[in-house]
Amino acid sequence: MKHTISVLVENQFGTFNRVVTMFSGKGFNVHSLSIGETETAEISRMTIVTEGEEKIIEQVVKQLNRLIDTIKVVDLTAQPRVERELALITIYYQKGNRADIVSVCEIFRGNVVDINNKTITLEITGPPDKIDAAINVLEAYGIKEMARSGTVALKRGEQTKADKKELVQKNNLQV
Amino acid sequence: MKGPFLSGAEIFFECLKREKVEVVFGYPGGAVLKLYEKLYDVDFLKHILVRHEQGATHMAEGYAKASGKTGVVLVTSGPGATNTVTGIADAYMDSVPIVVFTGQVPTHLIGNDAFQEADIVGITRPITKHNFLVRDVHELATIIKKAFFIASTGRPGPVLVDLPKDVINSLCEFDYPEKIELRGYKPTLLGHQNQIKKAADIIRNAKRLLFYVGGGVIMSGGDRELRLLAKENNIPITMTLQGLGAFPMTESQSLGMLGMHGTYWANQAVNNCDVLVSLGARFDDRVTGKVDAFAPGAYKIHVDIDPTCIDKNVIVDLPIVGDVKHVMAELAAEITSPPDLDDWWTQIEKWKEECPLTFENNDGKLRTQYVLDRLNEFTKGEAVIVTDVGQHQMWTAQFYKFNHPRSHITSGGLGTMGFSVPAAIGAAFAIKDRPVISISGDGGFQMNIQELTTAVYNKLPVKFIIINNSFLGMVRQWQELFHAEKYSFTDLGDSNPDFCKVGEAFGLKSYSTTKPEDVDPILEEAFSINDGPVLIEFKVEKEDMVFPIIPSGATLKEMMTKRLDPKEMT
Numbered sequence: 001m002k003h004t005i006s007v008l009v010e011n012q013f014g015t016f017n018r019v020v021t022m023f024s025g026k027g028f029n030v031h032s033l034s035i036g037e038t039e040t041a042e043i044s045r046m047t048i049v050t051e052g053e054e055k056i057i058e059q060v061v062k063q064l065n066r067l068i069d070t071i072k073v074v075d076l077t078a079q080p081r082v083e084r085e086l087a088l089i090t091i092y093y094q095k096g097n098r099a100d101i102v103s104v105c106e107i108f109r110g111n112v113v114d115i116n117n118k119t120i121t122l123e124i125t126g127p128p129d130k131i132d133a134a135i136n137v138l139e140a141y142g143i144k145e146m147a148r149s150g151t152v153a154l155k156r157g158e159q160t161k162a163d164k165k166e167l168v169q170k171n172n173l174q175v
Numbered sequence: 176m177k178g179p180f181l182s183g184a185e186i187f188f189e190c191l192k193r194e195k196v197e198v199v200f201g202y203p204g205g206a207v208l209k210l211y212e213k214l215y216d217v218d219f220l221k222h223i224l225v226r227h228e229q230g231a232t233h234m235a236e237g238y239a240k241a242s243g244k245t246g247v248v249l250v251t252s253g254p255g256a257t258n259t260v261t262g263i264a265d266a267y268m269d270s271v272p273i274v275v276f277t278g279q280v281p282t283h284l285i286g287n288d289a290f291q292e293a294d295i296v297g298i299t300r301p302i303t304k305h306n307f308l309v310r311d312v313h314e315l316a317t318i319i320k321k322a323f324f325i326a327s328t329g330r331p332g333p334v335l336v337d338l339p340k341d342v343i344n345s346l347c348e349f350d351y352p353e354k355i356e357l358r359g360y361k362p363t364l365l366g367h368q369n370q371i372k373k374a375a376d377i378i379r380n381a382k383r384l385l386f387y388v389g390g391g392v393i394m395s396g397g398d399r400e401l402r403l404l405a406k407e408n409n410i411p412i413t414m415t416l417q418g419l420g421a422f423p424m425t426e427s428q429s430l431g432m433l434g435m436h437g438t439y440w441a442n443q444a445v446n447n448c449d450v451l452v453s454l455g456a457r458f459d460d461r462v463t464g465k466v467d468a469f470a471p472g473a474y475k476i477h478v479d480i481d482p483t484c485i486d487k488n489v490i491v492d493l494p495i496v497g498d499v500k501h502v503m504a505e506l507a508a509e510i511t512s513p514p515d516l517d518d519w520w521t522q523i524e525k526w527k528e529e530c531p532l533t534f535e536n537n538d539g540k541l542r543t544q545y546v547l548d549r550l551n552e553f554t555k556g557e558a559v560i561v562t563d564v565g566q567h568q569m570w571t572a573q574f575y576k577f578n579h580p581r582s583h584i585t586s587g588g589l590g591t592m593g594f595s596v597p598a599a600i601g602a603a604f605a606i607k608d609r610p611v612i613s614i615s616g617d618g619g620f621q622m623n624i625q626e627l628t629t630a631v632y633n634k635l636p637v638k639f640i641i642i643n644n645s646f647l648g649m650v651r652q653w654q655e656l657f658h659a660e661k662y663s664f665t666d667l668g669d670s671n672p673d674f675c676k677v678g679e680a681f682g683l684k685s686y687s688t689t690k691p692e693d694v695d696p697i698l699e700e701a702f703s704i705n706d707g708p709v710l711i712e713f714k715v716e717k718e719d720m721v722f723p724i725i726p727s728g729a730t731l732k733e734m735m736t737k738r739l740d741p742k743e744m745t
């Protein structure tokens with residue numbers, strides 16, 4: 001089963017590598033991995049989508065926790081969460097089907113972000129399964145290139161704020 | 176202004192002073208010249224010039240394992256750094272606290288394939304507990320403080336600090352942090368109260384109880400707690416290779432080592448116990464054999480400070496994450512009435528009689544087991560013994576009766592040949608009141624033989640024993656048992672040097688014999704020399720095998736207790 005794991009790490013030289021090295025060294029699967037800043041400058045958030053039996057996922061979480069630079073590891077899979085991914089998809093169009101492509105894009109609430117006389121580039125955002133569905137439809141038109149950002153996710157609702165406060169207090173961070 | 180302006184090099188030594196470092200194992204080179212320049216005038220620590228950087232890391236390990244303190248290594252960039260890799264990996268596998276300082280090319284040249292540049296931080300990432308590249312002299316003191324803290328706390332391990340040349344040369348004001356904050360690193364020390372209570376309950380009601388003790392008990396300094404807990408409750412104890420000495424092996428409660436080359440009765444006990452309590456051990460495959468068949472009927476309690484060890488190889492019923500020393504003390508307090516183990520002990524005694532550890536002793540041939548027997552007698556189990564990897568290592572674990580923690584030092588997890596010679600030297604810098612004995616095979620002895628110089632130069636009274644069977648014995652044994660008797664590249668007979676001459680060339684008084692009757696007089700004489708190292712070569716039976724053996728990944732049923740008749744072999 002797929003798991004979405006959210007990891008707060010020190011925003012430091014080598015942290016990203018350390019996580020990736022751990023995954024490859026232990027033979028864990030990585031479906032997607034994204035990293036970016038958080039509301040606190042010295043902390044980054046990694047969102048890792050991984051796959052495996054419960055026993056493996058348990059080890060993934062423990063091994064992540066064991067790294068000195070990880071501050072907090074949460075498996076979001078069983079929790080209410082918001083998950084988003086962004087895809088850029090470039091498609092060859094013909095005279096007759098450009099409008100069709102644009103309307104598919106609209107159905108998925110995407111945007112046209114580039115166009116020239118051969119290709120059109122769409123931007124689609126949403127939960128990963130929505131992106132999958134869009135790609136599924138768009139494949140019929142001939143996808144030239146595609147880039148997916150990997151999933152980012154947050155726990156839903158009030159809890160996120162409370163967590164942050166707790167974290168800020170616990171670590172005497174200046175915000 | 177907080178402190179005086181110092182160079183990176185000066186800050187480095189100020190930090191070592193504050194960490195109470197007594198000895199550094201090192202080797203100079205271009206990238207660390209500034210450090211060595213400063214070192215020339217440093218008098219609060221001893222710098223030991225090794226002859227190969229791998230030797231330095233194993234010395235630091237030997238020192239750390241013998242003393243419980245953190246071992247320190249200082250080497251140059253590039254080849255100096257890469258030469259430390261095996262020792263770092265070894266320390267990682269056996270959880271040995273060492274801090275390795277490597278020189279690095281100046282920060283502006285990093286990534287340029289500069290002369291003697293190697294990405295040692297990248298190379299050692301998967302084999303260190305943590306590592307650092309110091310990019311600014313202002314970070315230097317904090318990073319060194321963190322390095323020592325991380326190496327020595329929780330589940331210990333190696334930490335590497337990479338020091339670019341310009342960082343070492345630049346100036347900044349020195350302020351050693353009293354405390355450091357690592358929000359991502361907070362080892363759990365106290366076990367969960369309810370879990371401990373529950374464990375105590377289960378232990379009290381066990382009928383066939385067994386303690387399975389690993390190196391964690393020794394690292395935590397919990398041998399006294401273990402003795403108390405075990406004695407009060409008359410609990411049988413088996414130890415892993417790294418756990419030997421955690422409980423005195425001369426006591427009847429010790430069943431000796433378990434696992435692949437463990438005693439028959441210890442393995443039977445594992446197989447038949449109803450409650451197995453693992454203390455600071457990690458269910459390594461050399462211990463468990465086939466995982467599903469390991470202690471199949473037992474309720475398993477696992478105490479470990481590293482949560483990743485729990486449920487990794489074997490799923491346990493009751494995990495307790497915490498410092499094993501604390502947990503054992505609490506368990507002792509909770510167990511109010513001892514379990515009734517009389518029948519269980521009767522059974523264990525039967526197993527002991529069924530298949531004792533023996534060896535042929537009356538044919539006039541010299542055997543390793545005999546040497547170890549004599550050595551045990553001669554030193555009364557009081558020596559610090561540092562073994563290499565192979566048959567002699569397993570025989571030492573079987574036949575030497577370790578009575579103290581930190582007395583048995585060996586490369587377990589990585590199984591690094593070439594460990595013993597330097598590690599014994601490192602141990603000899605920590606241990607002054609007991610003999611330090613290195614035992615190697617004729618193969619492994621040659622893997623870090625250059626460090627004999629270090630021992631001679633520093634007048635260390637280490638006894639270097641070579642068990643010369645003219646073979647890469649352990650590999651030969653596997654070839655005989657599992658690889659169709661193809662003795663492919665394991666016969667060293669024609670190529671070995673004259674070890675006595677080698678020893679003498681290095682400046683060691685050297686002895687050699689092929690006869691059992693010489694063993695005692697040689698030990699007598701060799702142990703009377705205390706102003707420098709000695710070398711003793713025992714030329715033993717060439718084709719002896721270590722028994723019992725449970726083949727890799729097999730179960731107790733497949734244990735071989737003696738050499739099979741060739742006719743019965745398939």
Ligand SMILES: Cc1ncc(C[n+]2csc(CCOP(=O)(O)OP(=O)(O)O)c2C)c(N)n1
Nearest residue numbers: 565566567592616617618619646647648649
């Ligand atoms: C660095 C290294 N290379 C290879 C091995 C594989 N290996 C394990 S035991 C062994 C034989 C050791 O022979 P020797 O040192 O003579 O000791 P003996 O087994 O004869 O006691 C070998 C080659 C190893 N453990 N370490």
